Amino acid sequence: MADPTIYDVAEAAGVATSTVSRAFSTPSRVSSRTREHVLAVAAELGYRPNPHARALLSGRNHTVAMVVSDITNPHYFELIRGAEMRARASEYTLVLVNAEESPRIEYDQIQRLVSSVDGFLLAASRLPDENLEQIAAQRPLVLMNRELAGLPSVVLDHVTGCRQIVDHLASLGHRDLVYLAGPRNSWMAATRWSALQAAAEELGLGAQSLGPFTPRVSQGGAAADAALNAGATAIVAHNDLLALGVVQRLTQRSVRVPEDVSVVGFDDIFAADLATPSLTTLGGAHADVGRAAMEILLDSVAPIRSKDAAPQVLLPTELVLRSSTGPVASQVSDGGTARSG
Amino acid sequence: MADPTIYDVAEAAGVATSTVSRAFSTPSRVSSRTREHVLAVAAELGYRPNPHARALLSGRNHTVAMVVSDITNPHYFELIRGAEMRARASEYTLVLVNAEESPRIEYDQIQRLVSSVDGFLLAASRLPDENLEQIAAQRPLVLMNRELAGLPSVVLDHVTGCRQIVDHLASLGHRDLVYLAGPRNSWMAATRWSALQAAAEELGLGAQSLGPFTPRVSQGGAAADAALNAGATAIVAHNDLLALGVVQRLTQRSVRVPEDVSVVGFDDIFAADLATPSLTTLGGAHADVGRAAMEILLDSVAPIRSKDAAPQVLLPTELVLRSSTGPVASQVSDGGTARSG
DNA sequence: CTGAAAGCGCTAACAA
DNA sequence: TTGTTAGCGCTTTCAG
Numbered sequence: 001m002a003d004p005t006i007y008d009v010a011e012a013a014g015v016a017t018s019t020v021s022r023a024f025s026t027p028s029r030v031s032s033r034t035r036e037h038v039l040a041v042a043a044e045l046g047y048r049p050n051p052h053a054r055a056l057l058s059g060r061n062h063t064v065a066m067v068v069s070d071i072t073n074p075h076y077f078e079l080i081r082g083a084e085m086r087a088r089a090s091e092y093t094l095v096l097v098n099a100e101e102s103p104r105i106e107y108d109q110i111q112r113l114v115s116s117v118d119g120f121l122l123a124a125s126r127l128p129d130e131n132l133e134q135i136a137a138q139r140p141l142v143l144m145n146r147e148l149a150g151l152p153s154v155v156l157d158h159v160t161g162c163r164q165i166v167d168h169l170a171s172l173g174h175r176d177l178v179y180l181a182g183p184r185n186s187w188m189a190a191t192r193w194s195a196l197q198a199a200a201e202e203l204g205l206g207a208q209s210l211g212p213f214t215p216r217v218s219q220g221g222a223a224a225d226a227a228l229n230a231g232a233t234a235i236v237a238h239n240d241l242l243a244l245g246v247v248q249r250l251t252q253r254s255v256r257v258p259e260d261v262s263v264v265g266f267d268d269i270f271a272a273d274l275a276t277p278s279l280t281t282l283g284g285a286h287a288d289v290g291r292a293a294m295e296i297l298l299d300s301v302a303p304i305r306s307k308d309a310a311p312q313v314l315l316p317t318e319l320v321l322r323s324s325t326g327p328v329a330s331q332v333s334d335g336g337t338a339r340s341g
Numbered sequence: 342m343a344d345p346t347i348y349d350v351a352e353a354a355g356v357a358t359s360t361v362s363r364a365f366s367t368p369s370r371v372s373s374r375t376r377e378h379v380l381a382v383a384a385e386l387g388y389r390p391n392p393h394a395r396a397l398l399s400g401r402n403h404t405v406a407m408v409v410s411d412i413t414n415p416h417y418f419e420l421i422r423g424a425e426m427r428a429r430a431s432e433y434t435l436v437l438v439n440a441e442e443s444p445r446i447e448y449d450q451i452q453r454l455v456s457s458v459d460g461f462l463l464a465a466s467r468l469p470d471e472n473l474e475q476i477a478a479q480r481p482l483v484l485m486n487r488e489l490a491g492l493p494s495v496v497l498d499h500v501t502g503c504r505q506i507v508d509h510l511a512s513l514g515h516r517d518l519v520y521l522a523g524p525r526n527s528w529m530a531a532t533r534w535s536a537l538q539a540a541a542e543e544l545g546l547g548a549q550s551l552g553p554f555t556p557r558v559s560q561g562g563a564a565a566d567a568a569l570n571a572g573a574t575a576i577v578a579h580n581d582l583l584a585l586g587v588v589q590r591l592t593q594r595s596v597r598v599p600e601d602v603s604v605v606g607f608d609d610i611f612a613a614d615l616a617t618p619s620l621t622t623l624g625g626a627h628a629d630v631g632r633a634a635m636e637i638l639l640d641s642v643a644p645i646r647s648k649d650a651a652p653q654v655l656l657p658t659e660l661v662l663r664s665s666t667g668p669v670a671s672q673v674s675d676g677g678t679a680r681s682g
Numbered sequence: 683c684t685g686a687a688a689g690c691g692c693t694a695a696c697a698a
Numbered sequence: 699t700t701g702t703t704a705g706c707g708c709t710t711t712c713a714g
Contacts, residue, residue, distance in 0.1 A: 359686080
């Protein structure tokens with residue numbers, strides 16, 4: 001009644017177990033006659049190779065883990081989907097791990113999985129560099145939307161993207177911008193801020209950063225108030241979730257978007273064009289990021305050829321203009337008490 | 342340089358391998374002195390039990406798979422999150438599988454995983470009953486938002502929910518409703534339609550079903566046109582994604598929501614209250630569905646006690662009233678060329 | 683309570 | 699091309 005093993009198949013087919021094994025793992029090393037016979041017998045018996053036994057020997061599993069910092073952020077959908085599709089194409093299984101914005105959970109989960117998966121995909125990891133290096137020493141690893149020298153990564157080109165945003169705002173007549181920052185341990189948040197700052201300086205705009213804010217719609221209220229308090233006419237929010245919350249709060253406070261204040265987000269999540277006003281945001285081919293990262297990972301996991309280079313892929317972004325940004329019309333003078341950036 | 346094994350630990354601790362093994366798997370059968378000593382030595386060596394070897398013996402793996410019919414549907418976020426949190430609490434790993442609305446992919450993926458996971462969670466499975474039964478014969482399985490006699494399941498109570506929807510529409514003065522159906526192989530779609538139909542009949546409303554439609558925003562256009570063509574004043578869409586698309590198209594065609602046409606969705610996804618008009622929809626504690634289902638699954642996976650009953654849990658829904666529904670004011674006579682439902 | 687030893691199902695030398 | 703034979707790392711009788 002138990003599942004049939006190679007022994008059962010070998011016996012029924014009148015061959016050695018190794019032949020059965022080869023028929024499945026290295027078909028080229030068995031005569032086609034024998035192979036077909038073995039496979040036929042196996043099929044008849046309902047034999048399926050036991051993945052645990054296989055993994056015990058090879059140490060490999062055909063399984064990779066993808067860690068996302070917050071699974072409820074729609075931004076990750078496409079990333080996950082791209083990675084998942086690519087994995088499936090190579091018959092790899094994807095284990096999904098949710099870090100809930102906690103570096104601690106992220107680290108623990110990874111360590112728990114380190115000996116049961118072949119590699120890791122870390123999306124917007126919140127872990128400090130040292131941890132990443134340590135993990136990379138244990139298993140192949142590819143970063144998504146985070147860069148670290150020496151480690152393979154795939155990121156959307158936010159430097160260029162931020163430049164586009166600032167260009168856009170400048171051409172609308174804005175003289176200043178306020179960045180509502182993401183989590184302190186987010187590499188992306190830091191990258192965006194420095195890119196915005198650089199672009200602003202170059203174009204002669206003022207720029208200040210407020211926050212950090214947890215990138216959720218619910219945090220948008222506080223973020224919007226802070227921005228208003230700082231006298232912002234142009235707001236760049238860490239991501240669309242936060243931006244959406246900001247717009248909501250602004251509207252609630254009778255501040256018109258974009259007439260009084262322009263708002264830009266990042267990610268182009270699917271709600272961005274459903275909201276009113278629809279959100280101007282920096283998008284990109286997120287699914288491609290997932291796909292590319294998985295590709296690199298599989299390449300270093302599979303023994304086809306060893307890659308000692310750490311490819312750092314940069315994918316293009318695209319500024320999606322919608323209705324949350326517009327020209328500066330009148331001066332909003334909603335200034336209040338001082339507040340440091 | 343290789344990972345330390347029980348042999349290394351046994352040697353370093355001056356005990357037998359079996360003692361090391363016991364110290365980890367059945368601590369109660371080792372004197373506390375020995376146990377602590379072994380654990381200390383193990384920790385020092387950086388020993389971690391090899392999950393593959395462990396799985397080879399026990400056949401179990403501390404891993405369960407969750408299959409969703411479409412991972413890009415935000416509705417699943419909370420479901421996944423609930424399941425994932427519950428799994429983590431019991432130190433189980435969650436493998437996420439995306440079926441992309443294809444029963445074929447769903448089935449293949451499950452069969453591929455059947456010998457490497459301890460059980461399955463199937464969310465809104467598109468598989469025919471026979472397949473579900475067959476899978477259930479292979480591994481413990483819990484259905485989410487789908488019911489099948491003899492199999493454990495957790496579903497939101499859509500019968501009551503649909504009744505609430507129809508009540509709501511009736512009390513706004515609507516005399517008819519149009520249901521924009523989900524996929525043909527969706528149990529939920531069938532359930533909703535028959536519940537709507539029953540409630541409508543009881544309240545003396547007319548009801549017709551149009552479709553099926555793939556539940557995506559992009560399908561909303563066609564769905565809206567079909568509904569308009571059928572002279573609808575009240576539309577109940579299979580889910581929020583479709584409903585959002587419908588509203589978008591309606592607005593585009595200058596049909597006012599809710600003045601001319603009311604629209605109701607299902608799921609209460611996060612975009613539902615960001616859209617304009619915000620969407621009236623049937624919500625529920627999705628995370629609880631995930632949690633409850635995982636709970637049942639772990640119960641039947643772990644050898645604590647055998648459950649031969651198949652619990653069928655029904656969780657309450659909640660009608661979230663927003664701005665996409667309103668009283669019937671004037672008759673819309675936007676009829677066009679004939680179109681069959 | 684602890685140790686010795688036999689596998690779990692499969693793969694990978696090594697021979698033939 | 700195929701068979702023989704050790705293990706992979708761990709658990710689990712069975713003794714002691």
